[in-house]
Amino acid sequence: MGYSVTTPIFYVNAAPHLGHAYSTIVADVLARHHRQRGDDVFFLTGTDEHGEPVANVAAERGITPQELVDENAPRFQAMGPVVEASNDFFVRTSDPRHKAAVQEILTRVKDNGYVYEGSYEGWYCPKCADFKTESEIAEGNTCPIHGIPLSRESETNWFFRLSAFQEQLEQLYADRPDWVVPQARRNEALAFIKGGLQDVSLSRSAISWGVEVPWDPEHVFYVWWDALLNYVTALRFGREGQDLSESHWPAVHVIGKDILKFHTIYWPALLMAAGLEVPRRVLVGGFLLVDGAKMSKSRGNVLDPFAAIEAYGADAVRFYLLREVGFGQDGSVSLDGLKLRYETELANDLGNLASRSIAMVRRYRDGQASDVAVDPEIAAAFDGLDAQVAALLDDGQISQALEAIWERVRRLNRFVEERAPWALAKAEKNDGADPAALDVVLRTLIEGVRVLGVLLHPWLPTSTGTLLDALGAPVLAWDGARLGAGAAGEVGELAPLFPKDRAAA
Ligand SMILES: [Zn+2]
Structure with missing residues (x-):
């Protein structure tokens, strides 16, 4: 039986830290277990390489975005063997095969009637690459995830008719109560849906580092759609000489709770719009805390998994992370x-x-x-x-x-x-x-x-x-x-x- 499991693809503009290692280890545990059960496993990880932050850093350094991602992606590729990840493929979203598949699938979404041109104004976090809804804005108009000021932006671009999937998404959550685990994350996603879905941007025109919109080459697809689609595009070319799209979709996704909305609301809606099955399951990990604060590069409290592995071995770190913090919970390490x-x-x-x-x-x-x-x-x-x-x-x-x-x-x-x-x-x-x-x-x-x-x-x-x-x-x-x-x-x-x-x- 085909079994497919994924990590989030990692934003290439950072150095690998414990959060990345953690998602990779969780997915690897599932991949290895399913191989033991005799399943034909496809374990996918990779890097998310488009978007504004990459373009900005490349411009500062006077190199092309492609040069920058070619320099940074290998650091994530190198992380796999260090944590003993048994991934079958490493996808990079700047891969031309990925880009072609993204264009094909999103053209199908447009042909199915779920894309229109419009304009939007709202509060935008450049690090999230996301407009925030009223309930998501922290005090002083800041991003609750990054703590940085949001900017007021308006743009004319292509929109995805997310609102058309209100009922279908509610039905999905009703039919499959354990589709998102743990339950607290499922309830959070469902509450967001029940609050009423608004259409979301599909493209951006302000930047050029991304996958070109085939029917409007002045635009690139909004980086989130391009990134999410890796889970299905890689099935086409991730195993030499085979197309796994039929045998290995839907997949099980391992994610962190900071990207819940994209994976449990936008992503299933997009798949429905494209006529594809929704993921088999979404497993949502909590935050690993160091001294009670979320571990993230931007806050400078990174616990270096590579140093820990050097001291104790990869097995010990794998064991410790999953033993110390119940998967799905926040916990200190x-x-x-x-x-x-x-x-x-x-x-x-x-x-x-x-x-x-x-x-x-x-x-x-x-x-x-x-x-x-x-x-x-x-x-x-x-x-x-x-x-x-x-x-x-x-x-x-x-x-x-x-x-x-x-x-x-x-x-x-x-x-x-x-x-x-x-x-x-x-x-x-x-x-x-x-x-x-x-x-x-x-x-x-x-x-x-x-x-x-x-x-x-x-x-x-x-x-x-x-x-x-x-x-x-x-x-x-x-x-x-x-x-x-x-x-x-x-x-x-x-x-x-x-x-x-x-x-x-
Ligand atoms: Zn943010």
Whole structure:
């Protein structure tokens, strides 16, 4: 089955920061999970390269906008491998193939009767590239997102008949109550719709850095439409020699709440106008806060994900971000918090569990756990976990899925303490006790750790790979995510998955 997941495309005029890394990691967790389930995954990310801010910076530097974006886009392309993103394609909106597809689709929207020429006057934020409605204007006529003064602008341009989709959008939200998650964001979008939709600009004439309007070459398409359309245009050329438009649309979108209106109101309306299906789902992340303030480049409180990854590894940062802040919520993140979770959860709870389980099998059974049935209590504790995790991920409950798995990490740790395999080994050796008791404990631990490795793969791709290799079971497929599904193989040596000296650095 085709499964498509996207990040927002990132505005190329910035340096990649933790917010970008966060969206990419969330989408990557879903992509990896769906590959485990055997889906034909297309994971798309990229850069948004048009609009006024790019043109302005290029002009200041005396270079062309294309030269500027060619210089900046690679910084975002380079971010993928650093955060271990497994994206299948990186789209750039200055790509001529994207531009041609945008022109074709928006011409179809016009032919369908949803475009007209008109004029508009309102309060405009150049950083949002958006006119603000009365309810969106912060005190002193400033942008609530950027905190900068709004300018009064009027323009004659082409309009998209958004108001024509009032009823259809209300119907979409009624028919599919979990189309936007979390619920708070869905309610926010729905309230905006119910407030009455006004037509919005489709084009601008004041700037030239954009996709030319084919029926009026003095205009370029307003950057938001061009950017949103990447989600469908890239399907045409993102996989060599194939057109994925049929098999991989609709997609699941991962976005931040600052771009909610565009993705949950403008975008589905445009798709309807073009005769295309609306997205499968929109998963809306909250803001990552540092000292209680939104992390953004313009406020200068950027937590550098690259430095954090250098210190702790990409797996640890991926894990931390999704563990610390429930996806969809706002939450604070810090290097101290990362260090704490690294030591307590990754190194102690998971790393030690894996190391000691493998070490005991090597010490007491020469590296070969017996092929006996697993402990019934642990079997019960893991029963249905695979289905639960898959369902939570499908619902966009990414942190809850991780917590469900982590409950079993803790359960297995308690199991080790309860059964004290070292005492069983001593009794075997000294008193000739029946080896069956220790066999069950060791088999349960190895099997439990293997299942955790399969389940945790989307969050911890590198370390779970190392772990599953050491267990002689390097298979990620989802049908192996059940306790007892693994064959009792020979275990090899395992170096610490999350070394303590790394955390001390
Ligand atoms: Zn703004």
